[in-house]
Amino acid sequence: MMKLNYRLYRKTKNFAFLVLTLGSAIAVLIPLFMIIQFVLVQGASSLTLDFFTELPKPVGELGGGMKHAIVGTICLVILGAAIAVPIGVTCGIYLSEFRKSKLSKNLKLTVDLMSGIPSIVIGIFAYLMVVVPLKSFSALAGGIALSIIMLPIIIKTSEEILKLVPDHIREAGLALGLPRWKVILFVVLKGEISNLLTGIILAISRAAGETAPLLFTAFGNMYMSYGLNQPMASLPVQIYTYAISPYKEWQKQAWAGAFVLMVLILSMNLFARYILTKIKDKKGIS
Amino acid sequence: MTDYNHAKIILEAKKLEAWFGDFQAVKGITVDYREKTINAIIGPSGCGKSTYLRCLNRIHEEIEGARTAGEVLLEGENIYDKKVDVVDVRRRIGMVFQKPNPFPSMSILDNVVIGLRLQGISKRSTLLETAESCLRKAALWDEVKDKLSSMGTSLSGGQQQRLCIARALAVNPPVLLMDEPTSALDPIATAKIEELMNEIKKDYTVIIVTHNMQQAARISDFTSFFHYGNMVEHGMSSNIFTNPKEKSTEDYISGRFG
């Protein structure tokens, strides 16, 4: 009798725990699926081929697209990454390989603080540092703002990844009579390139969806532009502008934009994973 | 055994001490090594053999909080001198570590030739030739010749250790430090590595840590006995193993403690 009771008690406890964990898992998944479903249904139905090939039409005219914003987002993200990746990875290497130094400890604190700065503040900062002196909204300012978003993510992931490489690997490299920089680049880093790439893509996809830092920097426009010193359109800002407008057609365009942005970020992640497996498969003398 | 008294002294430790933080692991060791000899270091576990060996190529200082005192003279020049380039020291004094440490994410072939390649040698045929001859010397060639492009870490522990030996040989250092290179190997591979040591003795000086008394007696010209960070006794292996001067040496080699 005692035994049976105990078993029942244990089973109930097990069940309660299962319900609890399953429940929270579902609670997390519901909003995620709702977002995807919403964007998919609303966005896909508003999406036409024109969306990719046309520039916006004035209010009242049907059709038009966001070609300029798609190209703009890609340009801004590339610009941001071009600034953030070299600096970020180098900082990460420094934090991991020279962790004893005083500068390293200070730098780490700075990076932690940096990742907590709200993106709107980063936007204002870039506005004051770039837009005001140059007296114009510009792609350059947008790229810099995005790079500030990417930096702490790239630094942190690079540092963590390199720290996981055991010290005896570094010792083995040094004992071969290789200078430290070669050991870092060709022994420590070489094995981790695919992992570093994951961190970089993570940072890029995070920045690609940001609106706030672009509002006062790249600002946006309604036509194609490639100039670094001119305003540049981007999907998030364009979506924002269209979504808050009172016009039905523009709101539909905003949905389509949201859909494209989501697919863009998603496919970037998938592409990264694809490269990862490619790199991992590649072996042998290079 | 050959008479080595006229051979040139290639490496010399003078009052060498080593610490991990406040803990002193090596307590003032003075000894010299003659060119083209095999020198064994024996002693109970934890007595500071690895630490001492790691001071001879300045790898000890890579550990956080670790430091050394005293001198190590390589061909008369103190490797701890500020003017000396540590990279050059390590190029001339190779090392096989106690734990196998092949480079992960590198193929077997890349593991062996990475040292040469990063020294600027890029001719594929040269690299392949070196790889084959070093892998042969390390008694690994036959086992890996058909899978040179698989990962170094995919090998067994003993194979990995032989890969590390091949890697150390590839850069051709005149002095080779080996920390228990055969402790993970079967008798056949062990015999081959011992054969290798006898072979490379023609050109190289070898300092080897071993827990295997027979091995030390078989292959080494000189033996040092370490105990609690001190070198209790050093001399011709033929003397140490047949006629040790110190009581603790005798106790250790006859298996009465350790």
Ligand SMILES: Nc1ncnc2c1ncn2[C@@H]1O[C@H](COP(=O)(O)OP(=O)(O)OP(=O)(O)O)[C@@H](O)[C@H]1O
């Ligand atoms: N990284 C470290 N930090 C602190 N103390 C250490 C470290 N490595 C070794 N020691 C200590 O230094 C002493 C000597 O260690 P060492 O590895 O040189 O011994 P060993 O003679 O090589 O032993 P074994 O035969 O087991 O390999 C030991 O007491 C050990 O506890």
Ligand SMILES: [Mg+2]
């Ligand atoms: Mg040891």
